Amino acid sequence: MSARITQNMLSRSLLLDLQNVTDKLSRTQRKISSGKELTAPSDDPFAASQALMLRQDVALDQQYQRNIAEAQSWQGVTDTALSNVGDAVLRVRDLVVQGANDTLGPQGRQAIANEVTQLIDSIKSSANAQYAGRYVFAGSATLTQPYQLGANDAFSGNTETVKREIGPGVQIDLNTVGQTTFGDDTSGLLKTLRDIVTDLNSGNTAALGNADLQAIDVAHDTVINARSVVGASSNRLDTAMNRIQQLQDASSKRLSDTEDADMAKTLVDFSTQQAVYQSALRAGANIIQPSLMDFLSG
Amino acid sequence: MPLSTFLGLETTLRGILAQQLALDVTGHNIANANTIGYSRQAAVMAPTEAYTVPGVTRPPQAGQLGTGVNVQSYQRMRDEFLDIQYRAQSMRQGSAEAAQDGLRQIEVAFNEPSDTGLNSLLQSYWSSWHDVSNAPENLATRQALAQNAASLANGFQSLATQLQTVQSQVGQNVTDTISQVNAIGSQITQLTAAITADEVTGDKPNDLLDQRDVLIDQLSKLGNVTVTVGALDTVDITIGGATLVSGGTPQAAIAESDMTSLTSGKLSGLIGLRDTTIPGYQASLDAIAGTLITETNNAHVNGFDLAGNAGGVFFNGTDAASIAVNPALLLTPALIAASGNGQPGNAGNALTMADMQAAAQAGLGGATINTAYSQLVTQLGSDVRDATQTTDNATILAGSLDDKRQSVSGVSLDEEMTNLVKFQRGYQASSRALSAMDEMIDQLINRTGKVGL
Numbered sequence: 001m002s003a004r005i006t007q008n009m010l011s012r013s014l015l016l017d018l019q020n021v022t023d024k025l026s027r028t029q030r031k032i033s034s035g036k037e038l039t040a041p042s043d044d045p046f047a048a049s050q051a052l053m054l055r056q057d058v059a060l061d062q063q064y065q066r067n068i069a070e071a072q073s074w075q076g077v078t079d080t081a082l083s084n085v086g087d088a089v090l091r092v093r094d095l096v097v098q099g100a101n102d103t104l105g106p107q108g109r110q111a112i113a114n115e116v117t118q119l120i121d122s123i124k125s126s127a128n129a130q131y132a133g134r135y136v137f138a139g140s141a142t143l144t145q146p147y148q149l150g151a152n153d154a155f156s157g158n159t160e161t162v163k164r165e166i167g168p169g170v171q172i173d174l175n176t177v178g179q180t181t182f183g184d185d186t187s188g189l190l191k192t193l194r195d196i197v198t199d200l201n202s203g204n205t206a207a208l209g210n211a212d213l214q215a216i217d218v219a220h221d222t223v224i225n226a227r228s229v230v231g232a233s234s235n236r237l238d239t240a241m242n243r244i245q246q247l248q249d250a251s252s253k254r255l256s257d258t259e260d261a262d263m264a265k266t267l268v269d270f271s272t273q274q275a276v277y278q279s280a281l282r283a284g285a286n287i288i289q290p291s292l293m294d295f296l297s298g
Numbered sequence: 299m300p301l302s303t304f305l306g307l308e309t310t311l312r313g314i315l316a317q318q319l320a321l322d323v324t325g326h327n328i329a330n331a332n333t334i335g336y337s338r339q340a341a342v343m344a345p346t347e348a349y350t351v352p353g354v355t356r357p358p359q360a361g362q363l364g365t366g367v368n369v370q371s372y373q374r375m376r377d378e379f380l381d382i383q384y385r386a387q388s389m390r391q392g393s394a395e396a397a398q399d400g401l402r403q404i405e406v407a408f409n410e411p412s413d414t415g416l417n418s419l420l421q422s423y424w425s426s427w428h429d430v431s432n433a434p435e436n437l438a439t440r441q442a443l444a445q446n447a448a449s450l451a452n453g454f455q456s457l458a459t460q461l462q463t464v465q466s467q468v469g470q471n472v473t474d475t476i477s478q479v480n481a482i483g484s485q486i487t488q489l490t491a492a493i494t495a496d497e498v499t500g501d502k503p504n505d506l507l508d509q510r511d512v513l514i515d516q517l518s519k520l521g522n523v524t525v526t527v528g529a530l531d532t533v534d535i536t537i538g539g540a541t542l543v544s545g546g547t548p549q550a551a552i553a554e555s556d557m558t559s560l561t562s563g564k565l566s567g568l569i570g571l572r573d574t575t576i577p578g579y580q581a582s583l584d585a586i587a588g589t590l591i592t593e594t595n596n597a598h599v600n601g602f603d604l605a606g607n608a609g610g611v612f613f614n615g616t617d618a619a620s621i622a623v624n625p626a627l628l629l630t631p632a633l634i635a636a637s638g639n640g641q642p643g644n645a646g647n648a649l650t651m652a653d654m655q656a657a658a659q660a661g662l663g664g665a666t667i668n669t670a671y672s673q674l675v676t677q678l679g680s681d682v683r684d685a686t687q688t689t690d691n692a693t694i695l696a697g698s699l700d701d702k703r704q705s706v707s708g709v710s711l712d713e714e715m716t717n718l719v720k721f722q723r724g725y726q727a728s729s730r731a732l733s734a735m736d737e738m739i740d741q742l743i744n745r746t747g748k749v750g751l
Contacts, residue, residue, distance in 0.1 A: 004705045004706070004708070005710070006704050006705070007709075007710065007712075008331070008332065008704060008708055009701050009705070012697065012700070013697070013701070038411060040405050040406075041405060041408070041411075041675050041676065041678055041679025041682065042680075042686065043679075045675075045679030046676065048410065048675060049673070049675060049679075051411040052410060052411055052417045052671070052672040053668075053669070055417060056417065056668050059418075059424075059425060060421075060425075062425075063425045063429075064428075066432070067428055067432055070432040070433070071432075132433060132436070133435065133436070134433070134435055139641070140637075140639070140641035140644040141643060142435055142642055143435055160641060160644065162645070163645065163646070163649065164431070164645075165428065165431060169653070169656070259411060291712055291715065292711065292712045292715040293711065296719065
């Protein structure tokens with residue numbers, strides 16, 4: 001004898017099946033409305049942990065891009081300042097060549113000396129360049145103005161490098177140290193410029209034509225070198241930026257693959273489940289209603 | 299032929315009475331078609347004792363004359379073996395459902411993956427250290443770091459609080475469930491006493507037995523139950539190893555400590571959640587928060603603040619529930635020790651902090667703080683999934699076993715309608731037979747011997 005099937009068994013299994021289909025429908029609906037494949041870790045624990053990691057990767061890549069952009073701005077300020085200084089040094093060199101000319105009288109040299117003194121201040125202004133309130137040539141003493149305008153050429157910053165992290169474990173030395181590039185009251189560009197002023201004032205054309213000219217060339221090379229280092233470091237930053245952007249694109253794509261719902265598939269699933277639900281309802285209505293009672297009279 | 303003239307009347311009367319009783323049983327079945335736990339009943343009919351026709355020289359006639367029918371008993375259709383199978387699944391279902399309920403709450407509390415969960419708070423925290431390393435002199439970035447660190451600490455705290463809340467709710471649920479167990483136990487004891495009293499007199503209290511089976515079904519969902527049926531349908535029931543019912547004798551209420559071998563059922567699921575699963579999550583979360591506090595503070599005291607002074611404590615507290623940013627840093631973000639040597643432009647210590655994101659931590663079994671948290675979330679996700687799958691399985695199995703039981707015990711309206719027709723026809727036919735007898739006797743009494751009158 002086959003199993004007895006009672007009306008209650010039919011209702012129970014119909015109800016259970018309807019609940020299952022409704023549950024699936026509501027899950028699919030949630031996927032569609034949220035656009036996410038993953039709405040809770042239990043949807044897929046492994047994918048959820050992947051998603052967490054990828055979210056961290058994406059955020060970190062974005063942070064590195066911010067770090068790089070910040071470093072690029074800093075280098076931009078440095079480069080502009082060095083370019084100004086380079087122009088000023090070239091102008092001084094022209095003036096020294098003029099001053100070394102014996103035909104120029106003491107008054108003419110005096111005028112040149114005054115212009116060089118002006119240029120010294122202009123170079124020191126450039127060396128005091130600031131990026132977002134920080135002195136870029138002051139080493140790590142970024143809140144201290146490295147040079148005072150006027151006669152005092154002493155350097156008040158330090159020679160420490162300022163580091164930025166531009167990738168996982170990748171650090172870059174960002175700053176150009178003022179003392180080594182521009183010198184101070186005892187050596188380097190500024191000392192050379194002061195010597196030139198002294199020589200101009202004293203009419204020491206021999207020194208102007210030889211030692212001073214050589215010294216200014218050396219100082220100019222130093223500035224040019226510093227600029228090329230900045231240029232190289234800017235290139236490095238650009239390359240790093242491109243690389244990080246590619247990494248972020250890849251991570252974002254994987255995150256989207258892991259987390260986001262495939263809309264076409266989800267919508268097809270939804271229609272299928274809806275069709276199943278409706279058929280179940282129709283079948284239920286047909287099965288549940290009649291019993292022998294409906295066909296027995298009186 | 300010394301047979302009573304009225305023997306046939308009695309025979310048909312028995313038929314009428316028996317069919318009526320069977321109809322009554324059918325009516326009872328239909329009335330209880332939707333009663334939970336009701337087992338259908340059937341009137342068991344048997345022929346009454348046959349009449350041996352007496353005679354001086356036997357056999358004057360062949361065989362014995364039947365005398366009709368009698369309802370001997372009302373049988374309760376029930377298969378005890380299916381009850382045992384059903385209850386075993388019901389216990390599994392109970393424990394998985396309880397675990398699933400609690401774990402789902404915890405899953406909601408974690409709120410991952412999202413833009414507001416602890417994962418993204420951690421991420422904002424690390425990013426803030428990067429921002430400080432980009433501009434260690436800037437008070438605004440330091441303020442942002444202090445705020446993000448405070449949000450992170452709040453995130454840890456609220457997660458810890460929610461775990462505690464769920465834990466104490468589960469604990470309350472255990473207490474309530476044990477009261478429920480004891481209440482069901484004393485109901486079963488009362489029913490058993492009533493059942494035994496009936497059975498002593500030879501009755502079969504079918505409906506009381508059904509009621510008791512419903513209670514045992516309910517009990518099996520709450521804990522692992524053993525049921526031993528004794529003479530006169532007494533039962534002994536243990537739950538989790540503790541004696542709950544012993545025949546009709548009332549037992550002392552059981553406490554949680556009495557159930558020494560609780561292996562399944564709602565209570566086992568709840569107690570597992572309260573004593574093992576949630577403390578496990580708490581320990582992981584505390585380890586993550588603790589490592590973050592220790593490592594950050596160790597690095598922070600080695601650094602220097604904006605004024606060049608050595609750094610103090612960054613995080614107060616020791617675990618997820620107590621973690622908080624040192625309030626002085628929130629008030630005066632210049633005190634954050636971002637510098638490695640005291641120079642304002644040096645961001646050595648900020649970079650050390652930012653790099654902690656990728657650093658393997660011995661305190662977390664070699665995982666980084668972020669991966670340890672991901673592992674915790676994965677663990678939780680797997681636990682919820684396990685519980686859900688077990689619940690689904692056990693529900694389907696319990697459902698199909700219940701179908702099997704229903705197949706034996708359930709009331710089929712089609713069947714009852716058929717029976718209704720059958721017994722009604724039986725009643726009608728018996729009545730017709732009675733009328734036939736009546737007509738015969740009428741012939742005998744009123745017409746016989748009237749020839750020529």
